[in-house]
Each structure stands twice: as structure tokens, then as C-alpha cells.
Amino acid sequence: MWRKRIAAALEWSPVDKGLILMAMAIPLYLQYFLWSLYVISRPDSHSLVHTEVVKRVMEVELLLIAIGSLIVIAGIFLRRRRPDYLPFQHATLQYYSLSLVLMSYSIGTLSFPVGIVLLGAPIFGFILLNRRAVWWAAASAFSLLMALSYAAASGDIPYAPSKVPPASSHAFTFWMLSELFFAAPFLILITFMADQMLTWWRDREDQIRELSRRDGLTGLANRRHILSEADAATARARRDEQPLAVVILDLDHFKRVNDSHGHGTGDRVLKASAERLSAALRAGDSVGRYGGEEFLLVLPNTDASEAHAVAERCRLSLQALIVHNDQGLRVPVTASFGLTLLSPTDSSVNAAIGRADEALYQAKGHGRNRVETLLAGSGMVPSDAFSKAPQA
Numbered sequence: 001m002w003r004k005r006i007a008a009a010l011e012w013s014p015v016d017k018g019l020i021l022m023a024m025a026i027p028l029y030l031q032y033f034l035w036s037l038y039v040i041s042r043p044d045s046h047s048l049v050h051t052e053v054v055k056r057v058m059e060v061e062l063l064l065i066a067i068g069s070l071i072v073i074a075g076i077f078l079r080r081r082r083p084d085y086l087p088f089q090h091a092t093l094q095y096y097s098l099s100l101v102l103m104s105y106s107i108g109t110l111s112f113p114v115g116i117v118l119l120g121a122p123i124f125g126f127i128l129l130n131r132r133a134v135w136w137a138a139a140s141a142f143s144l145l146m147a148l149s150y151a152a153a154s155g156d157i158p159y160a161p162s163k164v165p166p167a168s169s170h171a172f173t174f175w176m177l178s179e180l181f182f183a184a185p186f187l188i189l190i191t192f193m194a195d196q197m198l199t200w201w202r203d204r205e206d207q208i209r210e211l212s213r214r215d216g217l218t219g220l221a222n223r224r225h226i227l228s229e230a231d232a233a234t235a236r237a238r239r240d241e242q243p244l245a246v247v248i249l250d251l252d253h254f255k256r257v258n259d260s261h262g263h264g265t266g267d268r269v270l271k272a273s274a275e276r277l278s279a280a281l282r283a284g285d286s287v288g289r290y291g292g293e294e295f296l297l298v299l300p301n302t303d304a305s306e307a308h309a310v311a312e313r314c315r316l317s318l319q320a321l322i323v324h325n326d327q328g329l330r331v332p333v334t335a336s337f338g339l340t341l342l343s344p345t346d347s348s349v350n351a352a353i354g355r356a357d358e359a360l361y362q363a364k365g366h367g368r369n370r371v372e373t374l375l376a377g378s379g380m381v382p383s384d385a386f387s388k389a390p391q392a
Contacts, residue, residue, distance in 0.1 A: 013083035017129055018092035019075045024189060025096050026068045031185060032103060033061040035178065046164075048174055053161045057106045064099050071095060089130055093137035097121070101144045108160035109149045113183040118145075120190040127197060215289040217267060218274035223296075226288025227349075230298045233286070234349040237300060237342055244342040245307030246349065247297035248356040249277075249314065252334045252368045254293035261325040269323050269333055276317045281310065296353070304341055304373060308386040311337045311371045319369065334369035336360055343376035352376075 012020075036058045040051050071092060078085050100121075104114040125134035152159035166172040213225040221229065230246065237244035251257075251273060258266040270293065277287050277295060290296040297314070299307050314337070321333045338360025342352045359374035366372065373381040 013079065014086045014089045014130060015075055015079045015083045018089040019072065019079070020128070021092045021096045022068055022072045022075065024186075025099065026065055026072070028185060029061050029064045029068065029099070029103070032182070033058055033065070035181065036061065039178075044170075047167070048164055048171055049162050050164060053106070057103075057162055060102070064103075068095065086130060086133070090133045090136065093125070093129065093133050094140060097137040097141035098144060101141050101148070104145075105148050106160065106162040107179070107182070108163060109145055109152070111160070112179045113186070114145075116183045116187055120187065124190050124194060127194065215274075218271055218289050220274050220278070220295070221286065221288030223288065223290055226286060226290065226296050226298065229286045229288070230296070230349045230353070233298050233300045234342060234352075242301045243303045244349075244352075245297075245299040245302040245304065245310075245339060246342065246352045246356045247299065247307065247311050247314075247337055247339045248290065248353065248360045249295050249297070249311070249335045249337045250360055250364070251293040251318075252336055252364075257331055261329075261331055265323070265325040265331055269321075269331060272321055272323050273318055273333060273335070276321055277314055280314045280317045285310070304339070304375060304381065305386055307339055307341070308371060308373060308383075311339050312386075315369065315371060336363035336368045337371040338363055339371060339373045341375055345376060 036054050039045055039049050040054050042048070045051055075088060075092070078088055100117055101109075104111065104117070107113070122134060122138050125137070148157070151157045163175065164171070166175055213221060215222045220226075233244055236242070251269065254266065254269070257269055270289075274287075274289070274295070277297070281287055281297065282299075284300055285302075286298040288296050288298075297311070299310055302310070315335060318333050318335045323331045323333060325331055338356040338358065340352050340355040340359060342349065346352050355374050355376060359372040359380070362374065362380060363370045363372040371383060373383070373386075375381055
């Protein structure tokens with residue numbers, strides 16, 4: 001649950017997203033303050049840092065924590081009254097970016113932690129935050145960083161004023177570990193948040209893809225997807241030289257069901273019919289809602305006899321279906337089926353579907369609630385031709 005909440009940060013309000021920045025910034029400055037407190041308490045501090053500078057930096061860190069706390073209080077106030085107040089996000093981004101640049105100056109604007117922040121922060125910001133606000137913050141931070149770097153290069157201000165240039169392997173190791181200490185929380189947090197949000201994106205993309213393939217009422221493949229599956233099955237059948245059966249079925253007198261019992265009952269009939277069809281098919285078969293009360297069955301590696309057995313099983317299953325209207329009366333359900341096989345002369349599966357549709361009309365004309373078969377080159381096949389066929 002908590003992962004979903006974190007990943008769903010993309011849907012949070014601008015004020016909530018601004019508060020995320022503050023939740024990242026304040027602990028960072030508290031961490032920097034504790035590091036400063038630790039380093040000036042060391043007996044060898046004078047060989048590692050300029051202690052007076054570090055003490056002034058500690059005052060700045062406390063000031064930044066205080067300012068950040070006030071911004072958080074303002075954000076808590078705004079999230080209840082004006083959660084979409086975008087200027088708050090602009091303000092938090094400016095605070096976050098400029099204060100990080102200011103803190104980076106004390107250890108060197110070209111240090112490893114600065115590079116990590118410059119690389120990760122904009123990418124994270126563009127994923128989560130308002131793009132214009134991120135561009136403004138990035139421009140402000142970059143301008144300040146360049147100004148400080150140029151001033152240090154010109155000798156107007158000292159470079160890395162807190163840092164005593166390492167004169168021993170001990171001092172070098174200390175600063176290497178310190179820079180990792182500064183960069184690690186930011187790197188871990190950015191990586192974690194990016195992973196969670198990208199996971200959420202992938203899950204949502206999968207859900208959208210699945211929704212785009214499914215009929216909203218029945219849960220079956222929708223027309224576009226079942227036709228796509230039929231095209232794929234056609235390609236496999238021709239490649240492997242295997243038969244492919246196509247069946248179209250239409251629920252009998254469905255308009256009468258809607259008119260007499262209401263559309264709610266009609267929806268129940270459709271959903272129950274979809275469940276019965278799915279249960280009656282074999283592994284590898286496909287079923288989709290072709291339109292209205294019509295369904296399309298795609299039966300790979302299936303000859304006419306086997307396809308007729310499958311269609312007959314579906315017909316009997318629908319005939320035994322029990323659906324009640326709002327008054328508790330049973331609504332009879334039957335369906336008419338048209339069956340065909342893909343022919344070598346068919347330009348595409350659409351030709352086979354058209355032939356199955358012709359067979360469906362024959363089934364309706366012959367009294368409904370039956371299966372009729374129309375094969376290319378052979379015409380209509382009598383139903384009793386399959387009466388002794390083994391059940392598929």
C-alpha cells in the first residue's frame with residue numbers, strides 16, 4: 001500500500017509535491033549540521049576543515065532548517081485551502097535548488113556531491129514537478145553555481161572555504177568518505193523515488209493497455225483486439241499449414257430482451273453469456289465481443305468437425321443459462337451460430353468472418369438456436385454431417 005502511495009505522487013497536488021521537496025531538504029540540512037558538529041569536535045579538525053568557517057556554515061544550516069520549517073507550515077496551511085497553488089511549488093524549488101548550491105560552495109562547487117545533485121535533481125524534477133517551475137529553479141541554481149565558480153576561479157572568493165586541502169592519505173580518505181556521506185542520501189532517495197514512480201507508470205500502462213483490449217461490460221476482448229487475435233491466428237495457421245475455424249454467434253431476440261425486461265437485464269444476459277462462452281472454450285481458443293449481442297470465436301488448429309462440436313457445446317451452455325429480470329422472472333437465452341474455416345483463397349481473415357456471418361444468417365433463417373456451417377468451395381454443410389463427430 002505504501003509503495004502505491006509513493007508511486008502515485010505523480011497525481012498529488014502542486015502543494016503536496018512542493019512538500020515532498022521540503023521533506024527531502026530539511027533532513028539533508030540536519031544531516032549536514034550533524035556532520036559539521038562531528039568534524040569540529042574531532043581532535044584533528046584543524047587538519048581537515050577551517051573550523052571558524054564550519055561554525056558559520058552551521059549557523060547557515062540552522063537558518064535553512066528554520067526557513068524550511070516555516071515553508072512546511074505554509075504548505076500544510078495551503079494544502080487544505082489551496083492545494084493547486086502552483087507558486088508554492090515555485091517557492092520550494094527555488095529554496096531547494098539555491099540552498100543546495102549555497103551549501104555546496106562550502107565544500108567546492110565542482111565536488112562529487114554537487115555533480116550528483118546537478119545530474120539527478122532536474123531529472124527527478126521533470127518526472128514529478130511542474131516543468132516550468134523546474135526550468136526556473138534549474139536556471140537560478142545554475143546561474144548561482146556559475147557565479148560562485150567564476151568568483152572562486154578569479155580569486156575574489158576562496159574555493160571550498162570549509163575544506164583544508166588534504167595533505168595526507170588520512171585527510172584524503174576523510175574527505176572522500178564525507179563526500180559520499182553528503183551524496184548518498186540524495187542518490188538513494190532519488191533512485192528509490194524514480195524506481196517507485198516508474199513502476200507505477202509501468203503498472204498503469206499495463207492497465208491502460210488491458211483496458212484498451214477489453215470490452216467494458218463483458219470483460220472479453222473487444223472488437224479491435226479479437227480481430228487482432230484473429231489476424232495473428234491466421235498468420236500462424238498459414239505458416240504451420242493448420243486449419244483455423246471462425247465462428248460468429250448472435251444472441252437470439254436480444255432486442256426483445258432489452259425492450260421487454262430493460263437494459264439492466266440485457267446487460268446481465270450479455271455478461272452471463274460471456275462467462276458461459278469463456279468456460280466452454282478450450283485452451284488456446286479466443287472469444288471477443290464483436291458488436292452488440294454478437295460474439296466472435298477464433299479456434300486455432302481446429303477442423304470443421306471439431307469446430308462444430310465446440311460451437312454446439314457453447315450453444316447448449318447458453319441454452320441452459322439462467323438469467324432473471326428485475327421481477328425475478330427467468331429470461332430465456334439462446335444463440336445462433338455461423339461457422340467457417342479459413343480457406344487458402346481467403347485474402348485475409350475478414351473473408352472468413354464474412355463467410356461465418358453468412359452462415360449465421362442461415363442459422364437465423366432456419367429457426368435460430370442452431371449452428372450452421374459454410375465452407376469456401378463446398379457451400380453449406382448440413383448439421384447432421386457432424387452428428388457423429390467426436391466432441392472437441
